Amino acid sequence: MPKNKTQGIIFGIIMSYAMAFGMEIYNTAINHGYHLAEGSFSSMTNVVFLDALKEMTFMGLFVILFSTLWGNRLGAAFAAKHCDPEKDNPYICRLLRQAGTIAVMCPTMSMVATILFNIIMAGMPVSRLPAIWAGTVLKNFPMAFFWNMFAAAPFTHWICGKIFR
DSSP: OOOSHHHHHHHHHHHHHHHHHHHHHHHHHHHTTTTTSTTGGGGOOTHHHHHHHHHHHHHHHHHHHHIIIIIHHHHHHHHHHHOOTTTSOHHHHHHHHHHHHHHHHHHHHHHHHIIIIIIITTOOOGGGHHHHHHHHHHHHHHHHHHHIIIIIHHHHHHHHHHHOO
16 A cells, blocks of 8 residues: 555556556447457457547546545545454455445446536437436446456556555
């Protein structure tokens, strides 16, 4: 975990972009129809990564913004409510903080994506916003949870361990 403000900022940037990239790969593959194709996601092509990389550049900024404003704070509050680092295993406390942050950030980023991609870019009526947002959360939450727990967070901790020995 970060030990000072500078490490915290770098950790946050790496985590934000790791999450954004993973989620953009997932959503881009769905938008390209790979989830319906024979072989499903196993039939993806490299174009998915390029398209996801383009969207990650600006979606990562939204992740940084909203995690800084409320995602990290609410995730920490969730962990503090359910875990005491003095008594409980620190790893379990870290996982609870991740879970709390995901529980806040997934609906937040799903709202951002719904507004950007469905309302603004696709021209859907604003009256459909609640339904589209709910569907987006239902689609994204399992991926956000598992991507964070098993890919983005371990990668971010590993890379920060290399940077800040």
